[in-house]
Amino acid sequence: AQKVTQAQTEISVVEKEDVTLDCVYETRDTTYYLFWYKQPPSGELVFLIRRNSFDEQNEISGRYSWNFQKSTSSFNFTITASQVVDSAVYFCALSEASTALIFGKGTTLSVSS
Amino acid sequence: NAGVTQTPKFRVLKTGQSMTLLCAQDMNHEYMYWYRQDPGMGLRLIHYSVGEGTTAKGEVPDGYNVSRLKKQNFLLGLESAAPSQTSVYFCASSSVAGGYEQFFGPGTRLTVL
Numbered sequence: 001a002q003k004v005t006q007a008q009t010e011i012s013v014v015e016k017e018d019v020t021l022d023c024v025y026e027t028r029d030t031t032y033y034l035f036w037y038k039q040p041p042s043g044e045l046v047f048l049i050r051r052n053s054f055d056e057q058n059e060i061s062g063r064y065s066w067n068f069q070k071s072t073s074s075f076n077f078t079i080t081a082s083q084v085v086d087s088a089v090y091f092c093a094l095s096e097a098s099t100a101l102i103f104g105k106g107t108t109l110s111v112s113s
Numbered sequence: 114n115a116g117v118t119q120t121p122k123f124r125v126l127k128t129g130q131s132m133t134l135l136c137a138q139d140m141n142h143e144y145m146y147w148y149r150q151d152p153g154m155g156l157r158l159i160h161y162s163v164g165e166g167t168t169a170k171g172e173v174p175d176g177y178n179v180s181r182l183k184k185q186n187f188l189l190g191l192e193s194a195a196p197s198q199t200s201v202y203f204c205a206s207s208s209v210a211g212g213y214e215q216f217f218g219p220g221t222r223l224t225v226l
Binding site for chain 1: 146148153154155156157158161171201203213214215216217219220
């Protein structure tokens with residue numbers, strides 16, 4: 001069965017700190033996809049990244065980076081030099097070849113100035 | 114392109130009333146989904162559709178019905194609303210299932226008194 005665990009319910013940091021959001025997943029398939037979505041206070045869901053199970057390369061996009069490790073079934077998300085605008089709920093999600101997304105419960109990140 | 118739109122944005126119902134939430138997408142996507150978001154629970158799949166005229170149950174389908182009479186529209190119905198259905202409802206669409214990005218609507222906040 002598929003499962004996504006985001007053990008950190010809430011994280012509070014001060015601006016310019018680095019912060020890592022953890023995501024651990026479970027799946028029996030060898031082909032699967034991992035996602036991160038951001039939900040700012042306005043409520044919409046913003047797509048951040050998609051990774052397939054065959055691509056373990058880490059990715060960096062500006063202040064955002066993602067570390068995918070199949071050995072530990074983790075897909076962690078790091079924000080470098082956090083800013084107030086990063087305050088949001090962040091969701092990690094998993095899908096297998098022909099299924100909808102299974103979401104984690106989310107991590108609420110609060111960045112104070 | 115409007116992307117994915119949802120109607121209405123807010124609604125308050127009394128227990129036992131019925132209503133229909135409308136989702137429309139203009140991206141010619143085959144797949145459409147309805148999720149509900151509850152505090153601390155992430156998003157959970159209610160029903161989904163893999164094409165016009167087809168629907169299937171997700172993780173939490175009880176109390177809901179859906180229809181996909183046109184490719185661009187996906188309707189979610191509550192026949193007899195209950196307070197447990199108080200939630201934020203998100204519609205999403207994707208061109209293919211599984212590993213492709215799902216595009217989300219802005220959400221509908223439903224309160225059942």
